[in-house]
Amino acid sequence: MRRMRRPERREQILDAATTAFARSGGFTATSLDDIAAEAGVTRMILYRHFASKTELYQAVIDRAAERLHAAATARGGLSEETVPAMMDWAAAEPDAFRLLFHHAVREPEFRGDIDQLRAGMARTLRPHLAAEADSEAWADWAAGLATTVAIEAIMAWLDAGQPDLEKARRRVLRAIDGVYQALTVH
Template sequence: MSDPDHEATQAPVRRLRRAERREQILDAATRAFARAGYAATGLDDVAAEADLTRAMLYRHFDSKADLYRAVLDRACVRLVESTGADDFDDGSIPGLLRAAAADPDGFRLLFRYAAREPDFRDLIDSITAASREVAHRNLARRIPAGPWLDWAVNLIPSMTVEAVIAWLDAGRPDPDQAAERISQAVHGVMAAAHP
């Protein structure tokens, strides 16, 4: 028997548009994959996190790998939107911190977890190569060609990302000063690489 009082207080169910539902699934998948990693997270975990059925996931993604790739691709797009893709300037480290703060799970998935997943390693390898290219373009003006330039080109991008992850893991202390502190570390590497 139906309860008229209960029916009167229930909000009408609003169906999400396809793009909104996809974003809901990507948000839930990002949280689920960040919690347990790719291998340990099943589509049932993602469906539960999104409060959807597994069948609903398959309406948007062909497989778990397809969903994970979409999560990583979205994290990449957000990263590029926050930092730019072609050059390093005074806004790059603050932009990286903003990207990490806005999507900490996506940032960790991209830089901590994807690197360990052979099927998705290509994405982080392309980000790393692009970061090193930008670093080389900027550092070659300041550091003479040779092994110390190569050392700095390899170290600065990875150190910067690790510094941001450590900042996230520490609870995001002093957000206004974090970019300056990371910049000091970058300048320390540059000074050490210069003869």
């Protein structure tokens, strides 16, 4: 068996850490021994790549956020394809999605990162809603609510066992359209 190169080993550790953190319930509930066992390596190998559990968790969160962003923008920026692309990514990497929006948000040390991620999502959506809003405050409200609806709808779909992806896409988009409809009530 050939020895893994450093970048390959790092990715293997990040994959294993994502799984271990999601399965155990986040940062606090997961030990380095849990991660090492999941990766099939020793703690010494973990420390060759990451100085601490905190650094490893941060790397897992950063990678998940980057992958979510890449998926959401891969089909040409914000469009009707954005949410289906997010769902495709969540289906492929449910542990990473759960870490971002279920576990990390509950960890005081990492919550700010997730709050910034959500705020960035809402900022991206806001200009598309502003034209229909009565005021800037209502545009902010709709962008924040639509972001929350998308995240929570995808999380609920994952928790339900990922039934019928195509139908789920339509239903999540319809839920988000409900925010748009609420915004346009005068």
